[in-house]
Amino acid sequence: MSVGYVSVQWNRHKRIYDACVAGGIVLYLGVFFAAGKALYTGRNAISGEILAMRALATCAFLMLNVILCIGPLARLDRRFLPLLYNRRHLGVATFLVALAHAAIAIGFYHGFGNVNPFVALLTSNTNFTSLSAFPYQTLGLFALLILFLMAATSHDFWLKNLGAPAWKRLHMLVYIAYGLLVMHVALGILQTQRSPWLASLVGVGVVIVATLHLIAGQRERRHDERGSQLSPRAGEEWVDVGAVDDIADQRGSTVTVGAGERIALFRYNGCVSATTNVCAHQGGPLGEGKIIDGCITCPWHGWQYRPADGRSPPPFAEKIHTYRVRVVGRRIQVDPTPLPPGTAVEPARVEEVQSA
Amino acid sequence: MPGLILLGASIYATVGTLFGAGFVLRGVERVDPAALGAPWTFRILILPGVIALWPLMAWRWWCAPRTRGAA
Ligand code: HEM
Ligand code: FES
Numbered sequence: 001m002s003v004g005y006v007s008v009q010w011n012r013h014k015r016i017y018d019a020c021v022a023g024g025i026v027l028y029l030g031v032f033f034a035a036g037k038a039l040y041t042g043r044n045a046i047s048g049e050i051l052a053m054r055a056l057a058t059c060a061f062l063m064l065n066v067i068l069c070i071g072p073l074a075r076l077d078r079r080f081l082p083l084l085y086n087r088r089h090l091g092v093a094t095f096l097v098a099l100a101h102a103a104i105a106i107g108f109y110h111g112f113g114n115v116n117p118f119v120a121l122l123t124s125n126t127n128f129t130s131l132s133a134f135p136y137q138t139l140g141l142f143a144l145l146i147l148f149l150m151a152a153t154s155h156d157f158w159l160k161n162l163g164a165p166a167w168k169r170l171h172m173l174v175y176i177a178y179g180l181l182v183m184h185v186a187l188g189i190l191q192t193q194r195s196p197w198l199a200s201l202v203g204v205g206v207v208i209v210a211t212l213h214l215i216a217g218q219r220e221r222r223h224d225e226r227g228s229q230l231s232p233r234a235g236e237e238w239v240d241v242g243a244v245d246d247i248a249d250q251r252g253s254t255v256t257v258g259a260g261e262r263i264a265l266f267r268y269n270g271c272v273s274a275t276t277n278v279c280a281h282q283g284g285p286l287g288e289g290k291i292i293d294g295c296i297t298c299p300w301h302g303w304q305y306r307p308a309d310g311r312s313p314p315p316f317a318e319k320i321h322t323y324r325v326r327v328v329g330r331r332i333q334v335d336p337t338p339l340p341p342g343t344a345v346e347p348a349r350v351e352e353v354q355s356a
Numbered sequence: 357m358p359g360l361i362l363l364g365a366s367i368y369a370t371v372g373t374l375f376g377a378g379f380v381l382r383g384v385e386r387v388d389p390a391a392l393g394a395p396w397t398f399r400i401l402i403l404p405g406v407i408a409l410w411p412l413m414a415w416r417w418w419c420a421p422r423t424r425g426a427a
Contacts, residue, residue, distance in 0.1 A: 004390055007397035152405035157398075161388055161416070 005157055017086040021093050028062075029055045049108050056101035058198075061181060063094040065205040068178060072216035074299075078288065081299050088154045091174075095144075095151035102144050105137065136187035139180045146177035159282065168283070182206060224256045238326065238333040241265065244272060244350050245330060252296065254287030257336040262287065263323055265332060266296055266307050271347035273307035274323035274334045280305075280341075286320075309344035372407035375414060379406050383417040 008014070032055035040046045046054075070087055073080040150171055152158075159167045182202060189199050241255040247267040254277050256262050262277035264287030275296065277287045284300030291297070295304035295313060305312055305320055312318040319342030324335040327348040339345065380399035384391045391398070406413050 004392070005394040005398045007395060007401050148404075149408060152408050155398075155401055155405070157384075157388065157391070157402050158405055160390075 005155075013082070014086050014089070017082075018089055021090055025059060025063075025093065025097060028059050032058065049104055053101055053104040053108065056097050056104065057185075060094050060098035060101055061185065061202070061205075063090065063097065064174075064178060064181065065209060067091060067094060068174070068209045069212055072212040075216040075285075076212075076219065078299070084300055085302075091147075092151045092154055095147040098144055098147055102140060105140075136184050136191065139184040139187070143177040143180040143184060146173045146180075150174060150177075156281075164282065178209070223254070224262075237335045237337070239336055241332050241334055243330050244327060244332055247272075250291040252287040252289055252291075254285065255334075257334070260336050261321075261338065263334060263336070264289075264296070265325070265334075266291055267350070268294070268307060270350050271307075272325055272327055272332055272350060273345065273347045274325040275305065275307065275310050276321040276323075276338060278320070279303055280318045280320050308347050309342060311342045368410075369407060372410040375410045376403050376406040379410075379413055379417065383413070383420075386420040387413070387416045 029052075033051055036046055036051040036055070067087060067090055070080065070083045070090075074084040150173065153162065153167065153170060162170070185202050186199060189196075239257050241257065241263070242253070242265075244267065247253045247265060250268050252264050252266045254262050254264055262285075264275050264277040264285075266273050266275070266287075268291040275286060277285055279286050279298040279300065281298060281301055281303045284298040284303075286296055286298055286305070289297045289299040291307065292304070294306070296307050297304050303312065303318065304316075305318065308322075310320040310322040321338040321341050322343050322345045323338060324345055325348045326333050327350050330350075332348070380403050384394075384399065384402070
């Protein structure tokens with residue numbers, strides 16, 4: 001949350017996460033390099049530069065696949081949430097690994113002539129109309145530019161100063177980068193006449209990424225469709241959105257009312273409160289979060305809001321929409337008209353049933 | 357043609373770097389008061405983005421209130 005910027009808001013979780021990422025990269029590159037040297041000997045030996053370039057290339061591509069799977073996985077199963085938490089560092093690391101790959105590629109293939117290697121990259125092959133000779137490096141260059149833009153704007157400073165919608169749109173370019181890279185790798189393999197195992201691995205990656213997105217998307221849609229059947233009866237403002245007992249204590253749940261935004265409901269200390277489901281940070285699903293220290297805590301990066309007025313505890317100043325809520329019997333009812341962000345709403349009291 | 361693209365890109369990046377240095381030292385605090393007194397590591401971290409998006413950030417700096425925002 002924003003009170004004065006620091007370079008990285010370090011904490012234990014992020015350090016462990018980053019150590020795992022760095023360790024994983026080093027391990028992958030090392031194993032790839034050693035295996036390449038051991039498997040290809042004599043006449044088939046591969047030079048160190050090419051091996052390093054391929055190790056970095058496949059590492060970056062693998063990381064990108066992981067990054068794209070984390071989003072839908074976290075939607076499908078809460079146990080993946082810790083991966084989402086620091087996904088941005090993973091993205092920056094992916095860019096750096098890809099950059100190293102591209103640097104070797106440009107230096108090695110184009111760096112020996114007296115033409116500027118970048119000019120050589122753009123001019124050495126201009127068969128833009130032929131698939132089997134298409135300059136696949138150019139596709140890689142565009143993908144790398146996108147990865148750079150995303151890495152360069154990953155700090156919260158950019159989220160705030162570009163505005164969340166523009167920032168989100170910018171980071172959606174990752175799917176274009178992914179498409180470009182699939183082509184980059186596919187055409188690269190085609191043209192260097194390599195064995196098909198790499199191509200099938202790329203295919204497997206694409207199928208996994210696409211399937212996870214489809215499943216997660218379908219689940220969201222079903223949730224929203226169920227919600228669209230909920231709407232106030234004529235002349236009434238209150239909508240029944242479910243039973244108190246469907247929400248565990250200190251937890252949230254999510255409902256959609258009519259065609260409106262999703263609403264998050266929270267049960268805590270004998271009360272029920274309702275706020276928007278959309279976190280002010282990056283739109284994380286607040287209803288899937290918990291109440292920690294009396295505050296709604298976003299499952300994505302841990303921003304917090306007080307349930308009764310949708311404001312972040314001081315010194316923070318973030319605000320989210322709240323909704324009027326009441327409990328009738330054991331049923332929760334909300335007024336689906338969002339109140340201005342930060343509006344205080346009396347939490348609904350729940351008669352706790354005393355179990356004998 | 358590729359030579360021209362490259363020349364354009366180099367000029368853009370050079371201007372961006374010069375502008376970026378000024379921006380992270382001064383402009384950023386005007387554009388976003390939350391950056392007042394932010395450490396130099398933060399400034400280095402946003403520099404690549406400022407170089408890439410310098411026309412936008414120049415516009416923001418230009419439009420920012422002349423007085424220093426209250427933090
Ligand atoms: C300026 C940008 C880039 C250039 C010039 C470039 C160049 C190349 C070249 C020349 C190859 C063939 C290597 C070989 O002989 O095996 C290649 C393969 C590959 N590149 Fe790139 N690349 C760029 C960006 C990227 C990016 C951003 C990624 C992202 C993850 C990437 C991933 C790959 C992969 C996975 C392969 C296949 C590796 C293999 O053949 O074993 N490239 N690239
Ligand atoms: S989306 Fe980042 S904390 Fe909620």
